[in-house]
Amino acid sequence: MTAAIEFKNVTKSYGDDVVLENFNLEIEKGDFVVIIGTSGCGKTTALKLINRLITPEKGEIFVNGKNIANEDIITLRRHIGYSIQGNLLFPHMTVRDNILYVPDLYKEKDEEYDRKAVQKWLKLVDLPEEYLERYPKQLSGGQQQRVGIARAMANEPEILLMDEPFGAIDAITRTQLQKKIKAIHEQTGVTIVFITHDINEAIHLGNKVVIMEDGQIDQYDTPENIIDHPATEFAKTLIGDNTLEEIAKK
Amino acid sequence: MFLNDIFNLLYTQSDWFLTLTLQHLEITLIAIVVAIVLGLIIGVIIAEYPKNKWILAVVNFVYTIPSIALFGFLIPICGIGDVNAIVALIIYALLPMVRGTHTGIVNIDPNIIEAAEGMGSTKNQILRKIKLPLARPEIMSSIRTMVVMTIALGGIAAFIGSGGLGVAIYQGITTNNITLTVAGSLLIAILALVVDYILSLVEKFVQYDRPKSQREMHFRGKILNKKVIATVIIIIIAIGGVSAVFYEQSQENTIHIASKSYTEEYVMGNILKELIEHDTGLNVDLQTGISGGTSSILPGMVKGDIDLYPEYTGVSWTQVLNRKSVYNETEFPILQNYYKTHYNQSYLGMYGFDDTYGIAVSNEVAQKYDLKTYSDLAKVSPEITFAAEPGFYQRSGDGYKDLCAKYGFNFKSTTNLDVGLKYDALQQGKVNCILIYTTDGRLQDTNLTILKDDKGFFPSYEAGTIVRDQTIQEHPELNKTLMKLNGKISADDISKMNYEVDVENKDPSTVAHEFLVRKGLI
16 A cells, blocks of 8 residues: 655755755555654654645655655645644635635635535534634634634545644643544544644644654654653653553543 | 805816816826736736846835926926826826835735645735735725825826816916915815725725625625626726727817916917917817926927917027027027928917016106116116016026126115015015016006116017917918917006906906907907
8 A cells, every 4th residue: 555645765954954864754544643843853844845835855755656746736735735833814714715715726616515515614623604704813713723624624635734733722722623633534534744742732643653853753653652662762751751541631 | 264265266167176176087097097007016026026126126216206307307208298197197106006015915924825835826826815815905005195195296297287186276376376276285185085085995895804794795795796897997998998089089170289387378378279269160278387388398399299389589599599699589580490490380470579577667766867778777776776586696698797797787785586576675665676577467566667678688588379380281270360469469468467367366268368359359
């Protein structure tokens, strides 16, 4: 079976600052992979390489077995959901228009399709339909993130990239949203690459976790194995004295 | 009381003011629409391709050129009149538009743009769906600034012979009619405020995150339906096109008259207009108050934008033939020949008055010393106080120094006094002797004696009509009509008419009409 995403010997630097060096990573279809690391460790760069917001100097990246360097960049991006930290909904568009942003980019306007799609995704992220005509600034931070997820999923992508989507959200809302994204993963089977700097979030969400340090992968394994056998000092510090049960409770 | 005068004026001449207002709207709206379209395009280009940022510097620089100078620069290219005005207004309006569009786009949160990019939008879609809508508030506020500025600036356009409310202001200034000036300015201010208010409503309407209530959406659907907008635009363009065709047709049988920016020229312009309309049935388009005088009008005559205008021989001599010598009328054939061979134009019909400088003393002084000529004055000049406008003292050739040298004047004192104040000063006995123009209206109500230039110091400025030869070929009947004015207007006649306009605040067209009737010319 071909991997959903594969990095092969990828190097990326900004000037003298090497962010990724000989980076290799294979992500299976349907996995929920969480990448964790300190800021500046190259995790966001790795994510942006997948939808070609960033181009590598060396190495290749494959999506569904195809080298993305040879793919049409626009088509590639439209089939990869993208959700980022902060309020990055389009402020001039209603919730409806935000959710339908990607389909609207290339599909003929189809009211029936739009209505169904919007209904489906609102339900999945637990937002009532009366929010459809509201603008982002009329929503709470948590609600905005829900719309953000719906927008990223609206074109039914096979891959969903999430860059600290819950970074600026209070703890309670955050837990709700984490449950939501896990449920969506189970229902749709979408491959998710999720970036965080919170070990609890990583262990709780991912069925695989990548621990990154200075542009290198320290460890890539299931949460259980990482907790039981942390591979590096950095991994040990991250996990501390926590057990899987304790993390799950949090 | 003053307000009363203004309202009275607006009321009695409401037709004229309405025409001016509509002209003003037309000129400024054309400029505004073009500037919006052009400014948006340029602004977007600069924002999308930053290597074009030098354009912003150019636009910035052009903006700093004083408006009067810019109008002047454009005269050789666009001639005088509406086109020049519109081009100049567009050039000024571009800066706020370009800057607003550019700022609006580059200030958008780059993360939002990256999000749109990451989701698979093309560059074009990002511009259309994200950048322009998000830059809209900034662009809209630039449009408001620009529109108010353009409407106000449109008032200056009259200085180069375009229509609009500036005509009232300029005529007011040059004929010393403050009420007229204020009325014109007031209308411009009102126009700017009204248009700005309308735009503020539009601005609210296009605010990008304006909540949509059901009713508003319904309303919006009706008003902003794309088909409706398209229809309105097509109708406007169609009307514009049709009227342009009609305009072109009517132009063929229209005689264009220009006149300079002082009282006498307003009157002469109106006399020519009414006489030609009366005699020939041709349409006449009169552009009064053209600043820059001969140097602005001559290019228009050469291009054919202007058919005829009142001019002075002495001015032709120095400004067109570029002669340094003092002109006298024996040299008229040289003048006439020069116009024929260089410009295919000729003087046709000399009115009979000489608008030159003169020296006048109060009647009292004239009697006391028995003064008749400049030579008489020279003998008693150490007793005499003299006043003239500042320019006269500095000019060489026919200025103060040469005058003194020629006649041996040695005045007790000399004073700088502006045109309007000289007469009052003489009347009140503050000075004994002043420099005058021989056709000044104020000669009528001041007790003074004009002395004779017995040594022929001042050049001759006989007034007459200069007309394009081609115009005469196309409309031979004009020949007879223009010659009807030959020798018909004395210095006293024109001085009286100037008085009626300057002091009695009569309208130049009324004064012209009454004169033509009085002389039995119509």
